[in-house]
Amino acid sequence: MKPSRSLRFVCTAPVLLVAGCSEWQSALHPYGENARTTLSLILSFAIICTIVWILVMLALAGALLRRRSNAEGLRPPLETDPRRERGFTRMVGSAVAATVLILVGLTIASFFAGKSNAALTGKEMLTVRVTGHQWWWEVRYQDASPSHTIISANEIHVPVGEPVKIELDSGDVIHSFWVPSLAGKRDLIPGRPSEITLLVDKPGVYRGQCAEFCGYQHAHMAITVVAQRPDAFDAWRKAQLADAVPPAGAQQRRGQQVFLSTGCVLCHTIRGTPAGGTSGPDLTHVASRQGLAADTLPMTRGALGAWIADPQSVKPGAKMPRVDLGPDDLNAVVAYVGSLK
């Protein structure tokens, strides 16, 4: 017999769902100590709960399908048989005991998972301060010397194999920092700083997402974590400390002029120029990042042009307004901002 269409759908849908989980944002593909502990907790909960569910369903099916014996049908309904009653009491008692045991066991497992995640705290060498805004992430690498503080946005670079402390705070509403492959969620609550420790064991790019509904563009509030070998990380950090590259060529120079004389300068900082606005992301090295507008768009010249030309059509409700620029001015600004590696 040919399998029916609905049967085929039922078989292929889970396969497609599983294929949809790419590894770079998945709690099922851990690349860090915290995420591994969390995954083992997820798996033990899922397996135990599945077994319990199957047993309960089997018991229910048994009760539904059990045929009534003739003798039972003839007996008056309120009459009790002490032998059967004792059996029932034993069954219910052992089920309650098993439930209590399983719940206590899961609680203990959850406690130890939390404890092992907290064990990394206090061993960090590097502190990154992440502030959530509607709808982007401000990233600040703290340093004892203020001149070595790096301010960036929407992208965190971390050295592989070193615990990194992420200090979290919010500038407006509650957000939540969640990089599934690296650690669990941690909320960013205005006025109540919290922290989470990341320890990444493999170089790569991991995607994170705001996990607490925070307004219109909550879905477009992503963060990228780039894990690098320590020497590559030090090189990146040195490059980020430098001021922005001066504009090369007439078009980029014009772009800088337009940037500094229109609305851009009110909200954005480009170190090395008079632009010092702090309401929007720091653009000193914007072109060195992988994404644009909190990973809404890839960092390409076309995407940059679309974003600057009309942010409200790309990300409606975003706090960046459209600045009316002529086509030549727009091209010049795109060329200049695109050159800020």
Add this chain to the structure above:
Amino acid sequence: MSSACRERTNGIARGGRCRRPGVSFGAAFAIIGLALLLAACQRESRPFETPPPADASNDEIAMSPNHPGPGGPQAASSARWEKYEQSAYEVAEGKRLFTWFNCNGCHSKGGGGMGPPLMDDKWIYGSSIENIAASVREGRPNGMPTFRGLIPEDQIWQIAAYVRSLGGFVRKDMAPSRDDSLSARPAENRLPAPRPQQAPASPLSGQGKP
């Protein structure tokens, strides 16, 4: 219970109940509640598309005559006030931008500092939203800088709508409610209604104030 109902209850046998007024009250409440709900939707409508750039008020520089001696400012008016003042969203955006663009630096939450206060009833350059938008766009003598070409036109109008709410000129259900942080004065939607406008004694004695 209405008087008609009481009469009927008294007239008929003991324990008789009159239900009709209850039903009609319930229906009235439901209708009023629905109407209020629908009105509330209008209050919060959020247009995200930016208005078209070609805008008359943006092209020509608005000059406001600066009279020596008594004589009030010329009140400008247009049909645009409604879009900005009759929307809680636009006024709230104005409140956010008031901090973002550092109006606080001189006007200090409307209380005034280096610049004049915005929460009283003295207006050197007019109290209409058009006057205030022109003050932000063009700047005023003695310190108020121009934001022409820097702040987009619709945001200037949002800020102007918020400045009006600082003086209590915006409807209470449109004005922002209390801040998240401590504030020394009541929220914009709890301000008393402004007194009738007075002309300043001498516009030149004050600083540039919208």
